[in-house]
Amino acid sequence: MSVASASLDHAGRPDRAINAGALRADARRESRGLLALLSPGLLLVFAVIIVPIGWLFWLSLFDETGQLSASNYARFFEQASYIKTFVTTFKVAFTVTGACVLFGYPLAYMLSQLPRRAAGACLIFVILPFWTSVLVRTYAWLVILQRKGLVNTWLIDLGVIGQPLPLANNFAAVVIGMTHIMLPFLVLPLYASMKSIDTDCLRAGMNLGASPTATFRQIFLPLSLPGLASGVVIVFVLCLGFFVTPALMGGGKVIMWAMRMEQATSLYSNWGAGAALGVVLLAATLALLGLFHWLLGTRATGVWSER
Amino acid sequence: MTKRLCIHGLAIAGLLATVAVPASAADTITVASWGGTYQEAQTKAFFDPAAKELGITIKQDTTNGLDDVRLQVTGNAVKWDITELGADECARGSKEGLFEKLDYNIIDKSGINPKLVHDDWVGISYTSVVLIYRTDVFGDKGPKTWADFWNVEKFPGRRALSGSQSTETLSVAALAKGIPIDKVYPVDIDGALQSVDKIRGHIDAWWTSGAQAMQLVKDGEVDMASIWNGRAGTLKKEGAPVSFSFDQGVLTADCMVIPKGSKNKDIAMKALAKFVSPDLQANLPLYVDNGPANEKAFETGKIPPDRIKDINSSPENVKKQVLQDPEFWRDTLVEATEKFNNLIQQ
16 A cells, blocks of 8 residues: 555556556455455365255166166156145245235334334334244144134134134145244344435435325335345245245145255165255256346345445 | 154264274264154163163164165164164165175064064054044044044034145045055055045145154044054143054054165164064053054063053954055055045145
């Protein structure tokens, strides 16, 4: 830096060339330094993420006799249930993400508008379920939703319905249970992004004669989109690998990809069968992240929220 | 077979203990089973008495089944000297060469069904798949046979079958077609699948664990179900309005093996010999509803006569049930399960 500041005193052309060279060297030194600082992290990522994924891919290429083969992948096309599972997995993920946006956006909006103290208190109710085991929450939903559960008992006692509604052990139950679990993952980034919206922008909009609706639609909503996008990506990706809730609440009729992985590792005597399922899910997830990235820009897949 | 929660902490503790006291390592073996009340019963029935008689220490661990054994053996990290498995898993693991040969000069096989006595695995206990129904819905006129269960006009109501244990569901599907119990095996898989196809539209839940089957019946989510007799017995003891019998039950055996590479296989062999001896086998039904694999247990006089009728493997009850053939499923499991999954997921 001292070189740069010294050369600034002379504004001559040759000096600037020298200066640029010094700056470049400086930048190179700095990036080397940063790389050195990052290297423990990079090494860790390489050891615990890149290597195991590579290994997973390697395993998926061998059949039960240990021969190199594509049979683990061919199975997905030969057996109808795999395609069905794949479709179900994405159907569940889309529906749950949609439900989370539907419930999460107004909730985050309300939280962002409340006074700090009240918002803090309300946030506890959003975060509290985070601290409760997924298994406990799933069973709690069963108690509420099943044929002789709270909802059906109340509705029948009130005379609203004559026959119990089929709320448990089906697709709807899985969506309800997973939405509850996923909601904080959407609300938290969204809330952070909404809190960072400069209220002066909104005031300026109203000052210029925009109605509250127009202010919301044209200023608040676009500014909150990065937070929404990152929340959506987090929820969607987590949904794709979900196991406990569909296993317990789907009544064996909603089979998701992770459940097939568990099944495959015990049914087949080689790890390849389960590994191939893992590779396919990973590839699908990455492809989808790429799509999000392309549609929504770096804001969605990059940072948590942006000022 | 069954998937139960694995307590890895126990394994680590066991490992540390072995390392810390190398002098006594030769007299210590580790036995893995399914955990829960079943393993507690086994501790009292088999492990503690055997340890005392042989003057050894038996450490315990829990298993998730064949994948755990495969992982240990193929990874050269065998930490168990004896482990329990479902009989079909034993048959498959045997084909893969995961187990040590058993020495039947030390282990007395008399009294154990020859179908469960093999070079490298031996039967240890029985579980039955039974038909359970709620008496608050049907009184005592509920479905008694699998044909009744399949008869949705005569017995309307909500139903559950196992979605994870394809072998068991295909066996009861064969029974539902009216096939007599001694003709079920070898299972006509396509015929059984057709039978499943007939009922699948009326199944409200395909259960994937014993606990789930129990919960579905207990909470009245379904009116009838296939269920393991241990779970059914627990429901009855808890006072749930349910009824079941061993008629047309499907007997599935559990087995024990010595994983290949066990460092204490000689002591393990002696311990295993004790576990399957009539004397210790007779202890098991005193603590749990899983019946002994050795029928000579019923001749020891240890089991009270009024208890014998409730034990699934008593000579009387065995006659009413189908014995699931592990070697049949060893060769057909993968294909049958994939077809079964295709069907129930349609």
